[in-house]
Amino acid sequence: MQIFAGIKKENLELFKTYRIIAFVGGFMFTAILNPFLFWMLPQIGAALGVTEIALFNTNQYTAIAGFISDSLQTGILVMAISMTRAAGGDQKNKTCVIPLVLGFSRKNYVLAKFAVYPLYAFLTAMFSFVTAYGISYFLFRDKVSFLNFFPNVISLCVLVAFAVILTLSLGCMTGKGGLSAITVIMLFTFIEPLLSGLQINRYNPLALARIAREVEGNSGFIQTSSGTINYTEMSLCILITAVISTILILLTAYVFKNKRIA
Amino acid sequence: MVEIKNLQKSYGSLNVLDDLNMTVNQGEIYGFIGENGAGKTTAMNILTGLISKNSGDIKINGKDVLPGSYCPIAYLPESPSLLNYMNAFEYLEYIAVACNYEGDLETRIREVIHAVGLEKAVKRRLGGYSRGMTQRAAMAAVMLTDYDLAVLDEPTSALDPAGRADMMNLIKNMKEQGKTIIFSTHILSDVERVADRIGILHGGVIKEEGSLSELVSKYAENVIAFELDHSAPPLGEKLSRCEFIGDHRVMGSAYFVKITGDMAQGSKQLFAFLSGEQITVTRYQHQTPSLESIYLKSVR
Numbered sequence: 001m002q003i004f005a006g007i008k009k010e011n012l013e014l015f016k017t018y019r020i021i022a023f024v025g026g027f028m029f030t031a032i033l034n035p036f037l038f039w040m041l042p043q044i045g046a047a048l049g050v051t052e053i054a055l056f057n058t059n060q061y062t063a064i065a066g067f068i069s070d071s072l073q074t075g076i077l078v079m080a081i082s083m084t085r086a087a088g089g090d091q092k093n094k095t096c097v098i099p100l101v102l103g104f105s106r107k108n109y110v111l112a113k114f115a116v117y118p119l120y121a122f123l124t125a126m127f128s129f130v131t132a133y134g135i136s137y138f139l140f141r142d143k144v145s146f147l148n149f150f151p152n153v154i155s156l157c158v159l160v161a162f163a164v165i166l167t168l169s170l171g172c173m174t175g176k177g178g179l180s181a182i183t184v185i186m187l188f189t190f191i192e193p194l195l196s197g198l199q200i201n202r203y204n205p206l207a208l209a210r211i212a213r214e215v216e217g218n219s220g221f222i223q224t225s226s227g228t229i230n231y232t233e234m235s236l237c238i239l240i241t242a243v244i245s246t247i248l249i250l251l252t253a254y255v256f257k258n259k260r261i262a
Numbered sequence: 263m264v265e266i267k268n269l270q271k272s273y274g275s276l277n278v279l280d281d282l283n284m285t286v287n288q289g290e291i292y293g294f295i296g297e298n299g300a301g302k303t304t305a306m307n308i309l310t311g312l313i314s315k316n317s318g319d320i321k322i323n324g325k326d327v328l329p330g331s332y333c334p335i336a337y338l339p340e341s342p343s344l345l346n347y348m349n350a351f352e353y354l355e356y357i358a359v360a361c362n363y364e365g366d367l368e369t370r371i372r373e374v375i376h377a378v379g380l381e382k383a384v385k386r387r388l389g390g391y392s393r394g395m396t397q398r399a400a401m402a403a404v405m406l407t408d409y410d411l412a413v414l415d416e417p418t419s420a421l422d423p424a425g426r427a428d429m430m431n432l433i434k435n436m437k438e439q440g441k442t443i444i445f446s447t448h449i450l451s452d453v454e455r456v457a458d459r460i461g462i463l464h465g466g467v468i469k470e471e472g473s474l475s476e477l478v479s480k481y482a483e484n485v486i487a488f489e490l491d492h493s494a495p496p497l498g499e500k501l502s503r504c505e506f507i508g509d510h511r512v513m514g515s516a517y518f519v520k521i522t523g524d525m526a527q528g529s530k531q532l533f534a535f536l537s538g539e540q541i542t543v544t545r546y547q548h549q550t551p552s553l554e555s556i557y558l559k560s561v562r
């Protein structure tokens with residue numbers, strides 16, 4: 001099967017070039033850093049002699065909320081940058097010419113990318129959450145059940161997979177991986193916080209970022225979070241994201257099929 | 263096998279191919295020659311469907327090559343880019359599976375690796391390959407597919423003389439297996455060595471097309487060169503009296519004689535004349551134009 005050749009190639013590329021390290025690196029960094037950071041805050045507060053300010057009053061909720069908020073920025077930023085080669089690099093350096101001209105169908109060539117990266121993105125987000133949860137569970141005295149964060153994690157994982165689909169899609173269609181990474185980074189570091197801040201971020205894939213940050217029981221450290229999740233909206237957003245992703249993938253396959261690559 | 267008619271291609275205001283016509287027959291090696299920038303790569307990219315044409319017809323095996331239609335062609339691009347992080351075996355396996363190769367993969371891969379002489383480097387990263395090795399690995403990928411039509415863009419330009427000879431042998435072997443091969447080059451000696459037919463691309467059109475012998479006879483100048491023993495008396499006077507000789511030049515003991523009428527007839531008469539003179543002829547040769555001189559004349 002042609003597509004398996006592509007899947008194997010993308011895997012070899014990810015691991016043999018060590019790009020996998022950057023791919024998961026941003027997420028793992030925030031997953032490890034946040035629990036420790038929030039665990040130390042009360043001690044810093046105590047050392048300074050302040051205890052009444054909410055900032056210094058942290059728990060496992062705060063640690064996870066911090067992790068989710070950071071991974072939506074740092075995590076996605078590093079992940080998108082690590083994907084510039086996969087998204088448009090093989091058109092730019094022409095490594096796709098030989099397989100495509102020798103008979104690898106263009107459709108399968110791009111579909112293989114979509115079969116590999118979004119899955120790894122989903123798993124990376126999930127795994128880094130488990131890490132953040134594990135560390136914070138170990139550090140804080142008041143233990144919180146894993147299930148409390150379930151809707152946040154699902155929103156985060158779906159959104160990260162979507163970010164990767166968007167990066168691949170823009171990159172394969174334009175042949176410019178850097179441009180697509182920058183677009184995605186802008187979307188997540190500027191547009192989404194802006195829309196959420198204006199309270200108009202609803203019923204679109206980016207609304208999942210807002211939902212992911214709504215950590216129940218969070219002591220108000222993350223300002224835009226009310227701590228309540230609207231499950232209907234969440235389900236709808238996931239559905240909308242799935243539909244947009246499918247359209248993006250089909251569109252990419254179509255555009256790439258008719259693209260000049262030499 | 264391949265028929266290109268009135269092919270036209272321009273990049274903006276730059277007219278690269280201007281009414282290009284060429285025909286490649288089944289089972290032959292077609293040497294596609296032209297200087298750098300003549301448009302060889304452009305023509306080959308259009309033939310393999312990588313870029314679009316402005317106008318013209320291309321038929322492969324009688325079927326129109328249309329945008330979006332796919333025809334299996336074993337294409338070796340000009341400076342092939344491989345996947346640096348793979349070794350040769352992994353790469354060839356990738357290409358074979360990606361291109362639906364049916365048959366015993368492992369055996370076939372060993373076969374092509376052996377054919378291009380990369381056995382010793384098969385486990386090394388392609389990123390560490392020299393240009394010549396990269397060219398060989400890419401050629402292995404091309405041979406792997408086993409398609410009937412091979413289009414090779416400057417297959418020898420990155421290779422040293424020994425490597426070029428190897429590559430030419432690979433091309434000859436492909437022909438023996440019944441393949442049709444079009445290869446472009448600006449190295450004329452490669453073409454002379456293996457090409458059955460030649461097309462000279464210049465100014466966006468094929469200036470000449472035909473077998474080497476056809477081109478030679480077309481551009482032949484009917485000159486015979488011969489050399490005499492040093493003791494022989496000068497022949498100049500007598501030569502200018504022969505009616506089948508148009509003109510002659512003498513350089514020491516060497517004579518260059520231009521035959522006026524039919525070459526075969528003139529050669530016979532000249533031979534008879536020399537025999538009658540009772541002198542020792544140390545060299546006797548038809549001056550055939552080299553491909554280089556044919557090329558230079560055709561593009562002028």
Ligand SMILES: Nc1ncnc2c1ncn2[C@@H]1O[C@H](COP(=O)(O)OP(=O)(O)O)[C@@H](O)[C@H]1O
Pocket residue numbers: 273276278296297298299300301302303304305
């Ligand atoms: N993508 C392109 N855009 C603009 N000009 C091009 C492009 N590709 C090739 N050319 C021009 O077309 C001409 C023919 O190039 P090419 O087909 O590569 O020649 P060759 O392979 O015979 O050396 C050159 O003048 C080159 O500069």
Ligand SMILES: [Mg+2]
Pocket residue numbers: 299302303304340415416
């Ligand atoms: Mg060229």
